[in-house]
Amino acid sequence: MTFDFVEPVVFAVLSIGVIAGGVAVVMLNRITAAALLMAFTFLSMAGMFVLLGAETIAAFQVLIYVGAITVLILYGVMFTKFSTSPRALFFQKQTPLAAVFVAAVAVPIVIVATLSFTGAPPRPGGGDLPALATSVFTDFAFPFEIASVLLLAAMVGAIVLTKRDDQEEAAARRRR
Amino acid sequence: MPDYSLSYVYVFAFFVVGAIFVTLLLTLSRLVAPRKATKEKLRTYESGEEPTGQAWGRYPTHFYVFALLFVVFDVEVIFLFPWAVLFRSLGVAGLVEVIVFIGILVVGLYYAWKKDALNWY
Amino acid sequence: MPVGPFGIDPLIWAPLRLVIAVGLALFLVLNGALLQIYLERKIQAIIQDRLGPYHVGPFGLLQTFADALKLISKEDVRAAATDGWFFVAAPALVFCPMLASWAVLPFAKDIVGTNLNIGLLYLTTLGSMTVLGIVIAGWASNNKYALVGGLRSAGQLISYEIPQILALVSVALVVGSLSMIDITRSQTGPFVNVLILPFSFLIYFIAALAETNRTPFDLPEAESELVAGWLTEYSGMRWGTMLALSEYGNVTVVCAIVTTLWFGGWQGPGVDAIPLLGVLWFTLKVYAFIVVMMWIRATLPRLRIDQLMSFCWKGLIPMALVNIVAVATLALAFPNTLVPIAIANWLLVVVFVAGIPFFQRRRLATLRARARASATPAVRAAS
Amino acid sequence: MTVPLGAYIAVSAVLFFTGCAGVLVRRNAVVILMCVELMLNAANLALVAFSRKYGSIDERGSVFVIFVFVIAAAEVAVGLAIILSAYRNRPVVDVDEIHQMKG
Incomplete structure (x- = not known):
């Protein structure tokens, strides 16, 4: 069969x-x-x-x-x-x-x-995990570090965007 | 069939059994349980108060920061798992790479901490 | 003719293994829910010097059966404002990943659903799928308490998932494999992983308490604050599948993961002679952890949501990262022995346990200073 | 009988253009983000399929998929933050109305 x-x-x-x-x-x-x-x-x-x-x-x-x-x-x-x-x-x-x-x-x-x-x-x-790990950490080591920088940028950017609004809203609430 | 395909057939079978099981339980309950819906009974429960309006609306965005941080660290994890399996053969170079990687993300965590984004009001 | 485990033909063993694994999983989940609710009530009662259930059956053993029958025959109220299909789909979305976790958890030698190469990764993946079900449940209820409860629960689950996964990574570092069978086999005799990696065990266990909504982290369904959170609109058997089966099932799953990863899984005295004894050892170890969780419930009060979040992001996650870096560095520096890792890990445990009161006191001091600074002059004069 | 590579590529292309149509047609910013995710996913499928077929043992294509995951996560995080931020100023998620709030 x-x-x-x-x-x-x-x-x-x-x-x-x-x-x-x-x-x-x-x-x-x-x-x-x-x-x-x-x-x-x-x-x-x-x-x-x-x-x-x-x-x-x-x-x-x-x-x-x-x-x-x-x-x-x-x-x-x-x-x-x-x-x-x-x-x-x-x-x-x-x-x-x-x-x-x-x-x-x-x-x-x-x-x-x-x-x-x-x-x-x-x-x-x-x-496919071993092959993947070997590639990432040998040939693609630099992109790997860049990826972390990208993530850091995303994190900082998003926090800035959402936090600014929180402060503005808090200020508005205080004025009221 | 090779062992690999068989493993995932098993995984799929588990999901299917779970779905069937939930459906069976709910069907059984539906067959046995009484159903006498009244208008009052079907109202939304808001702690005994009169329900007002819909719940779907705006919620403060500080919830969002945690989801965001979670996504970032989740992405970090997908790099850590392959490294954890092979780190003995990757040696010192791999370790240094990962430490730099974690370090950069910890900077982001520290930034969120200082920005007071890690506080849930 | 090739002979599989237990002297059975592999062609028959393959489907048989599936049936055994699914059967055992369902049995454990169903039975576990019934038994755990009984145990929970009885243990709480003993600790609080009460009797607990004693009416139905000997020692009240049949009480939870009666409860289950009642749940099945209870009216399934679906409020008019709820969101049709999502409301119906949410229990299955929570239940299926929980059941599927059992596919890779080994009950005994050769009694395991499958031996995936990426077993640990698979378990993490399933853990992250539960969040979706909870968010959908909270959303579909169209109830403010349920929605806030769902958001809080999702926030808690996704936050505590990170230290949980990081703890798993440290185990993978030491064992060098993600397969649950390999991890179990690497712990021979009395040298179980918890002796080498006590700190990652501690992190995992704390995070697991939060992941399964157990006290002291049970605030997503805090009855007194959020009228049971995201479960508010659920009743009857729908509630039964969501809470009784899935939540207690998840408790069993995390205890099984703890057992397999840190406490040697099915290994125990006499397993080599009688392989089926492994099921007994496995179940006993799992239930030991379940009892510990219930003991914790009786002991600790509930945290506040901001304390919960800052404990995770400012405490657990940095410590888990430190743990990973320390384990990896020591494993590379001393490739032939695990003793330095063990020493470092025990030191981290000491630092962590001693550090909590220290930071707590410092935090209280800053809070008091802030309160004093922001108080009005009249208050300041009065105090 | 096995599935040829072309079948995977076809599915990938169809999904990609579905996402593309979504980006062009929908006006809700959140849905546009979802459609971008669909397009990225279609690209992933093609990458993995080619990698399994032509890649040698080192899985180059799959490595790119991992980096696509990183980019997708970063993109959704920032994209949603921008949507939420714009929404704060004026409760609108329709992309053709967001341009009205200058400054």
Whole structure:
């Protein structure tokens, strides 16, 4: 008995999940629903990484995207009041224009990409962590340090942006 | 099937069993439990006070700083795990890199501390 | 013909292993919830010199069964203002990651769901998924208490996740692998990891108390302040899955992680002769930690939210980073022995435990000074 | 039977252009951030797929994915901070109305 049919089936299910989630994020009016479906897309994407044999990347994907970024975005949704009327969420004039533009660029690229990369399957098997660690800490040591500087800049910038407002608000409260 | 695929089939099976289990429990409860909804019963519970307005609105942004710091340190962690597994073969160079990395992020933590962003009002 | 563990054909053993692992996990979660609620009530009662449940069954043992039956047959009230699908999906979002954690936790030699290469990373990942369920639950309730409770709970969970993960990293540093089986096997005989890494154990255990909303960090669902926080609008079995099953399940999971990482997992006397004895040792160790958690609940008062946050960000996280750097440096400097790491770690424990009262006193002094400075002249004259 | 590389690239491209359309069409700033995340994720899929296929043992492509994670986290953190900051001054998250608040 062989289980060769499993991989294409799993791939098909995951790709439907990824694309349906992505389309839902674009189409849905309710932001919380969009955020949750974005998390769903990320989870399906993690499944694809597992299918490709990149288990470490899949774990990082869930850790960063589902665990951190989605929560951050949900926080952002909660701190802003959004309009619930459906038409308020879309540009009115640009919509057909954008659709035509994206379709014109996307369709050829998708077709070319699909047809040009046939051939041997990716190598599953997992165990990509040692290779990853070696690359990051030897060849990519400098980008690695730059990454920390980038994170520091993001941290400082975001704190400045949110803190300034807190002080202003506190000052306003004191004046009142 | 290779061992690798099998492991993740197991992981997936655990998730599916969890979902099925929750659904079963809730269905069982739905079959057994009475359902007599009244208008008063379905009102939002606000400690016995009259509920006023919706809860969805603006909340102060100091919550946000913690989420932000969490994201930054979470990203730090994804570098620490590969390093922790291989740090014996990476040797002193890897250790120095990671210490510099942690050091730069600790500067950010110190900045948040001094900016009074680590206080929850 | 290849022969798998226990002399069973591998082709049969593979699905059988899955069934055993899922079954054991579900059994532990269900049973654990029932038993832990009973234990919690009984231990609280003993410590507070009360009787606790004693009516239903011998020693009140059947009390929680009765409670569970009551929960199932209770009306499931869904307030009109709640947000449809999210409200329904939240319990599953909290429950599934908890159950999936059991996939990599070894009950005994060969009795484990799977042996992932990235077991520790997988556990961290699942821990971070729970937060999503809680935020969604708080949001979907459309209730101010629930939303504030959800935000507070999420803030607490994400904050304490960092020291938790950092503690795990220090274990990975010493063992050199992320696989739970390898970590268990690396602790032979009496030399369990807690002797080498007591400080990371301490950090993990404190953070785990916060992650599972146990006292002294149970303020996301503080009944007296937030009318049970993000669970306010949940009732009936929905509440049962959220709180009774998931929360107590999470308690069991973190205790199992502590057992596997720092206390040798299923290893114990007589395991080599009878492998199934490992399940017993594992369960006993897990329950020992659960009892410790209940003891802590009876002993310590609840923290305030700002104390909680500053304890994490100003105390635990810097100390955990120091711990990682110290462990890595010493492991590179003395590649053949773990004794320096152990000494450094015990020193860190002493510093940490001695430092808390010191910093507390200094903080109180600054607070008093600030209060004195900001007081009005009349108050100052009066005092 | 296995999945060819082209299938992964196709999924990646479709997701990328979905995100692209979202950025162009939506006017809610938070949703635009989400769509940018989708695009980054699509790029990740392509990177990992190519890395598994053509990369030698050192996984260069996957390393880039890790750096993409860093950038995505930084971007969302600062982006949301800007949105919240703009929102503080005037309670609006629609990008075509934010330009009204000059100075």
